[in-house]
Amino acid sequence: MAALVSPSTGRSVSGLSPTPTKPAASASSPTATKTPAPAKTPPIQKVQLIVSAAASLTESLNELQPLFEAKHPGITLVFNYGASGTLQKQIQQGAPTDVFLSAAAKPMNALAEEKIIDAATVKNLLVNDLVVVVPADGGLMISSLADLKRDDCRKIAIGTPETVPAGSYAQESLTGSGLWEVLQPKFVFAKDVKQVLSYVESGNTEAGFVYRTDALASTKAKIAFSVDGKLHKPITYPIGIIRRTEHRAEAELLYDYLISPEAAAVFDKYGFGTSP
Known part of the structure; x- marks a missing residue:
């Protein structure tokens, strides 16, 4: 066994054994095994729901938007506001729309007669003065x-x-x-x-x-x-779901939310009455 040399005196030191070195871990050693990275959760694929709505609903629907989206994080609402008759023409010409909220029965009825709106979903939602x-x-x-x-x-x-x-x-x-x-x-x-x-x-x-x-x-x-x-005729705001929507389930979730007591409270805040 070779003698060790003291670093302080430079003399050999007998009776001491060098500290054994640990053998390097082999590839098969447990310490060399890498823990696999956790699988990444795929991002939620959000559905974009397009709502064509009468301009007079702007403030109330803008307030309801984050409330609805918080309940349904997989859905993003996109509003297209305008005059109900103009929106009717856009929908007739094929503009992307999932739900329609009109400020009068005439545009809604016209779309229902043409089977663009699902007539079974048409409901008077609100009233106004x-x-x-x-x-x-x-x-x-x-x-x-x-x-x-x-x-x-x-x-x-x-x-x-x-x-x-x-x-x-x-x-x-x-x-x-x-x-x-x-x-x-x-x-x-x-x-x-x-x-x-x-x-x-x-x-x-x-x-x-x-x-x-x-x-x-x-x-x-x-x-x-x-x-x-x-x-004048009663001022009613009917709601209906577009028949050609590719997001029927999500459209029904919004439909149900807008006729809920929570939504009614917001509409009331802005001066709307709920239709009986």
Whole structure:
């Protein structure tokens, strides 16, 4: 056995054995076995659900979106807001849509008759009221449809009746009151109720016809008066599922959620009534 040399004295030190070195672990040694990495959980494949909805539902549906998605993390809602008649035409032309929420029965019924909407799913979800609004600051003091004839009420915003249900309800009310033809020179037509509201808020028109829910959501416009509900058809918001949807199960989950008490509480917050 070779003698060890003391590192401090440089002398050999007898009687001491070198510390044995451990043999290197072989490939077959247990210590060399690598623990396999845990299998990666595949990401959730989210379904994108496209909802075409009346513009007057914007605020309430935007609030409901995260509440629904929290309950169903595999679904992402994408909203397409606009005038109900315009949305109807888009759907008829094949625009991707899974669920339709209209601000009137006519567009929904037309799609159901063409078998684009599953008629078995059509249900009146909400009700609303038609009101006349004026600018919040310095707006005219008017209290009836007849007051719209006043000389100081120069321009009146109204949704295009052919595509905007609120405009159609306004036309029906004014026609029944004998004022439609008289007020024609004052009308400024808009693509939807949100544009009507913006015209009034900016002072570009002295008055405008919108839904109560739109007026309540605005800080720059105020309700001058409510239009008598007897002058027009009931304002209902039907919901229906598109027959050609590729995500029927997910569409039914949204459908059921929107008719739930939780959703009804949010709609109520924005001034909607629930349909009996």
